[in-house]
Amino acid sequence: MATKKSVSSLKEGDLKGKKVLVRVDLNVPLDDNSNITDDTRIRAAVPTVKYLLDHGARVILTTHLGRPKGVTPKYSLKPLVPRLSQLLGLEVKMANDCIGEEVEKLVAELPDGGVLLLENVRFYKEEEKNDPEFAKKLASLADLYVNDAFGTAHRAHASTEGVAKFLKPAVAGFLMQKELDYLVGAVANPKKPFAAIVGGSKVSTKIGVIESLLEKVDILLLGGGMIFTFYKAQGHKVGSSLVEEDKLDLATSLIEKAKTKGVKLLLPTDVVIADKFAADANSKVVPASEIPDGWMGLDVGPDSIKTFNEALDAAKTIIWNGPMGVFEFEKFAAGTDAIAKKLAELSGKGVTTIIGGGDSVAAVEKAGLADKMSHISTGGGASLELLEGKQLPGVLALNDA
Numbered sequence: 118m119a120t121k122k123s124v125s126s127l128k129e130g131d132l133k134g135k136k137v138l139v140r141v142d143l144n145v146p147l148d149d150n151s152n153i154t155d156d157t158r159i160r161a162a163v164p165t166v167k168y169l170l171d172h173g174a175r176v177i178l179t180t181h182l183g184r185p186k187g188v189t190p191k192y193s194l195k196p197l198v199p200r201l202s203q204l205l206g207l208e209v210k211m212a213n214d215c216i217g218e219e220v221e222k223l224v225a226e227l228p229d230g231g232v233l234l235l236e237n238v239r240f241y242k243e244e245e246k247n248d249p250e251f252a253k254k255l256a257s258l259a260d261l262y263v264n265d266a267f268g269t270a271h272r273a274h275a276s277t278e279g280v281a282k283f284l285k286p287a288v289a290g291f292l293m294q295k296e297l298d299y300l301v302g303a304v305a306n307p308k309k310p311f312a313a314i315v316g317g318s319k320v321s322t323k324i325g326v327i328e329s330l331l332e333k334v335d336i337l338l339l340g341g342g343m344i345f346t347f348y349k350a351q352g353h354k355v356g357s358s359l360v361e362e363d364k365l366d367l368a369t370s371l372i373e374k375a376k377t378k379g380v381k382l383l384l385p386t387d388v389v390i391a392d393k394f395a396a397d398a399n400s401k402v403v404p405a406s407e408i409p410d411g412w413m414g415l416d417v418g419p420d421s422i423k424t425f426n427e428a429l430d431a432a433k434t435i436i437w438n439g440p441m442g443v444f445e446f447e448k449f450a451a452g453t454d455a456i457a458k459k460l461a462e463l464s465g466k467g468v469t470t471i472i473g474g475g476d477s478v479a480a481v482e483k484a485g486l487a488d489k490m491s492h493i494s495t496g497g498g499a500s501l502e503l504l505e506g507k508q509l510p511g512v513l514a515l516n517d518a
């Protein structure tokens with residue numbers, strides 16, 4: 118992917134008095150009372166907005182929230198305004214729509230250094246259809262475009278892709294830049310040895326990532342529910358653990374591929390098993406090849422943690438995607454916690470540590486170690502696609518540097 122023009126290339130002369138449409142990803146989790154339960158994505162959007170405000174721009178923010186079908190009050194962005202205002206240190210105005218006359222009026226009233234948040238862009242079905250007329254209407258609100266919505270950059274939608282055709286320049290925000298620097302840059306040119314840890318529930322959702330990483334890494338550690346498909350492929354008894362019967366050949370071929378590529382592939386040697394899929398299940402540790410009938414593997418065992426830690430000690434760059442076990446249940450969180458702690462420790466010793474989105478980020482945050490890592494991705498699907506070596510439409514649409 119060509120290097121894209123960054124918002125840092127725009128100076129006071131380019132920005133003062135200019136209306137800038139900024140696509141952010143403020144798709145944050147809300148509880149039943151519309152309280153924000155994790156504001157990471159709002160905090161991550163702040164540097165770009167502040168830069169624009171400091172240079173006298175008028176900022177128009179656009180984002181989606183959830184997957185509404187038409188106008189749905191539950192997915193209004195109103196609950197985000199207080200936190201956004203607090204983080205930016207000014208009163209953010211909010212429009213009840215994202216296009217149309219009322220929005221145009223509010224944009225016209227926006228002072229230099231002011232911020233207007235548009236209502237959920239997915240209230241229009243034209244957004245996800247990447248409808249050019251809708252993109253044109255959004256674009257007509259502004260003079261230039263900044264895309265800082267890394268978490269949505271894998272979607273070719275009107276506000277992430279279509280709009281860039283109508284606004285020049287169209288540049289990457291600081292968050293977008295940072296995500297690409299780590300998830301593309303550090304992965305393409307890693308300090309070696311380069312280790313990857315891949316977990317999560319199923320091998321089928323991680324095939325692309327594993328295959329792509331096998332081309333690049335020196336060490337690959339596998340954990341999570343997917344390991345039982347590998348064990349079964351090797352002829353082990355897996356009890357009632359999660360297995361994808363139609364992926365047994367694939368698991369064998371991935372092991373072969375690792376051998377051919379000279380990648381050190383480590384599967385856990387012991388596992389924590391449970392007599393039911395529940396937080397209060399009975400549990401015990403057994404060798405990975407001896408899971409009794411009626412029991413299921415829900416975490417990697419202590420010997421595996423030790424072996425994994427030793428393997429990671431050799432690495433200079435580490436990327437992690439997907440938990441080692443069912444970390445949502447305290448009893449089966451030890452493997453995931455141990456990886457989080459190890460990566461935090463190694464970060465302190467100068468190792469580049471990248472957490473590739475989704476549940477592994479939740480696990481690192483739960484362990485209170487988020488600020489210790491070199492990079493924590495704000496994108497689940499987007500980071501997965503990048504790790505699979507795919508191009509992201511929201512990035513491709515931006516102007517080359």
Ligand SMILES: Nc1ncnc2c1ncn2[C@@H]1O[C@H](COP(=O)(O)OP(=O)(O)OP(=O)(O)O)[C@@H](O)[C@H]1O
Pocket residue numbers: 316317318319322340341342343359414415416438439440441442443444445474475476477497498501
């Ligand atoms: N041994 C296991 N058996 C069953 N489920 C497991 C096991 N180990 C981990 N999981 C579950 O896998 C889920 C995470 O898998 P997933 O593939 O979504 O990972 P992820 O990398 O975080 O993905 P995404 O980025 O899409 O969120 C967790 O909810 C966890 O409980």
Ligand SMILES: O=C(O)[C@H](O)COP(=O)(O)O
Pocket residue numbers: 142144183184268269272496497498499
């Ligand atoms: O949370 C995400 O992964 C992004 O905001 C994209 O959301 P989507 O999967 O609904 O497109």
